[in-house]
Amino acid sequence: MTGEFVDQIFVMAKHRLLSLLSNAPDWMIQIASSLLNIAAVLGAFLTLFALISVMERKILARIQNRYGPNRVGPFGLFQPVADGIKLLIKEDIVPIRADKLLHFIAPVLIAATAILTLGVIPYGRNMTPFSIDGGILFFFAAGSTTELGVFMAGWGSNNKFSMLGAMRAIAQMVSYELPLIITVIPVIMIVGSLRADAIVAAQEGYKVAGLVPRWFVFTPWGAAAFILFFISGLVESNRTPFDVPEGESEIVAGHMTEYSGFKYANFFLAEYFGMFAVSGLAVTLFLGGWHAPLSFLQFIPSYFWFFAKLAVLLFVFIWIRGTLPRMRVDQVMGFAWKFVLPMGFACIIAAAVWHYQAHGLAGWLWSLGVVAIVYFGLSRLMETKKKFGPRTYRFAE
Amino acid sequence: MSTAAFIVIAILTLAAALAAASLPKLIHAAFCLVVAFVGMAAFFFLLGAEFVGLVQVFVYVGAVAVLIVFTILLTRPASENTGGIHWLGVVLAIAVFAGLLWAILGTPSLAVAAQPIDPLTVKRIGEALMTDYIWPLQCVGVLLTAALIGGLILVMEERRR
Numbered sequence: 001m002t003g004e005f006v007d008q009i010f011v012m013a014k015h016r017l018l019s020l021l022s023n024a025p026d027w028m029i030q031i032a033s034s035l036l037n038i039a040a041v042l043g044a045f046l047t048l049f050a051l052i053s054v055m056e057r058k059i060l061a062r063i064q065n066r067y068g069p070n071r072v073g074p075f076g077l078f079q080p081v082a083d084g085i086k087l088l089i090k091e092d093i094v095p096i097r098a099d100k101l102l103h104f105i106a107p108v109l110i111a112a113t114a115i116l117t118l119g120v121i122p123y124g125r126n127m128t129p130f131s132i133d134g135g136i137l138f139f140f141a142a143g144s145t146t147e148l149g150v151f152m153a154g155w156g157s158n159n160k161f162s163m164l165g166a167m168r169a170i171a172q173m174v175s176y177e178l179p180l181i182i183t184v185i186p187v188i189m190i191v192g193s194l195r196a197d198a199i200v201a202a203q204e205g206y207k208v209a210g211l212v213p214r215w216f217v218f219t220p221w222g223a224a225a226f227i228l229f230f231i232s233g234l235v236e237s238n239r240t241p242f243d244v245p246e247g248e249s250e251i252v253a254g255h256m257t258e259y260s261g262f263k264y265a266n267f268f269l270a271e272y273f274g275m276f277a278v279s280g281l282a283v284t285l286f287l288g289g290w291h292a293p294l295s296f297l298q299f300i301p302s303y304f305w306f307f308a309k310l311a312v313l314l315f316v317f318i319w320i321r322g323t324l325p326r327m328r329v330d331q332v333m334g335f336a337w338k339f340v341l342p343m344g345f346a347c348i349i350a351a352a353v354w355h356y357q358a359h360g361l362a363g364w365l366w367s368l369g370v371v372a373i374v375y376f377g378l379s380r381l382m383e384t385k386k387k388f389g390p391r392t393y394r395f396a397e
Numbered sequence: 398m399s400t401a402a403f404i405v406i407a408i409l410t411l412a413a414a415l416a417a418a419s420l421p422k423l424i425h426a427a428f429c430l431v432v433a434f435v436g437m438a439a440f441f442f443l444l445g446a447e448f449v450g451l452v453q454v455f456v457y458v459g460a461v462a463v464l465i466v467f468t469i470l471l472t473r474p475a476s477e478n479t480g481g482i483h484w485l486g487v488v489l490a491i492a493v494f495a496g497l498l499w500a501i502l503g504t505p506s507l508a509v510a511a512q513p514i515d516p517l518t519v520k521r522i523g524e525a526l527m528t529d530y531i532w533p534l535q536c537v538g539v540l541l542t543a544a545l546i547g548g549l550i551l552v553m554e555e556r557r558r
Binding site for chain 2: 099101102105132133134137138140141142144145147148151152155163170174177192193194
């Protein structure tokens, strides 16, 4: 009883607040309900943004064997507050030849679309802010408008570095949007719905004496699709090792070169919110959403499990950033079309095989076979057998 | 509620479409067109056709708009202004509009109330596509594959002799 109370505490708080308006007309209650949802999502994720920005610096510092921020507050925990104040009082520089309108709209649009994508993710039992029939499609539709924001930033700055960065960003975002969606298709095929709640509900329950949850990541096709989805998500949120659009050693800061102060912070916010959204969707699709990993742990509230899984994925994001060097831009594109996309198609076939073997052990082994054969075939095809001799240059001696 | 939403969306969409046709800078016009696309998607949402609205955003904002801005980027310098109004274009537009209006007003079926149907879920659309409309779907697939191969041939590096 108390467990259920703690689990539903936010939902009940919302209903209590809405009951204050019970005499108001219907549309007012609708608007108030939406505003409450928006406030909750923004509050939670802005806090998480502040926390993760300092945690990232701390973890990177640990990986690189240095201290990281440790001056403001205990363990440097108030660093985001100091950063925020600094960015707010910085001068806002707009280049004289810039397209003023586009230069202004770009950071707003990018941050807005990043926040929109967070709306359809189920954060706990009965805790989906915006539950519609095509929820997953909404996620990708809102996400695809980010490209326009990046283009606006690049064009509006009227700077060669900005334009190059924007073109790189759009090229890799368009390339990886396809694998990102293809890897989601197996899950949607098995569940038979585009609604995020239905996808989480389909992963309820446990196998093998309550020890293995029915998450899709524990099937061969699910594991492969999860890894591919995660890689594509890394690219979509422009994180290392795929941060060629803002490769600071090549093109200053890409499409963000001409931005300063809070506009720059907006880009930063959008990058992190994009990271949260992709990780949240990965948790929803493959890691069982808000379900507990073991059956005897179900007394812990559902939203705790969601955010715990999200935290693990975010840690992997930071871990990868601290470990891997940046890829070359043509390698990023080649990887998308020659490996990730065919593997995504293989996942669809493997999921179909698994489904028609009644989700049993035989299906598990067959789908493992499909994924393994395609994986080894592709690896063999991608082997270049290049000999590494002295370099020859086409235009220089 | 929905009437108020309709009026607001209609004004926004029409204003964006008008701006797209009349703004001097081509890139601004392109982005106004994007706003008009989003307004159309909002109409679909208002009518309860969520899937169509989402696909509208997905295809028109995510793909067509990117195509348009890239075309502008690759063909014109940033500073070029396309000022002035082409009167021939205005006359043509009015003629097309009048023709459409005449056709729409002359259609009797608009006066008939539509048959109520079950809520249009994504699942039903998928089932219809995979059963009744499988041949059109396959034809579109072949067409898109041909376009993809054509695009690849255009950008393929010519073999050095």
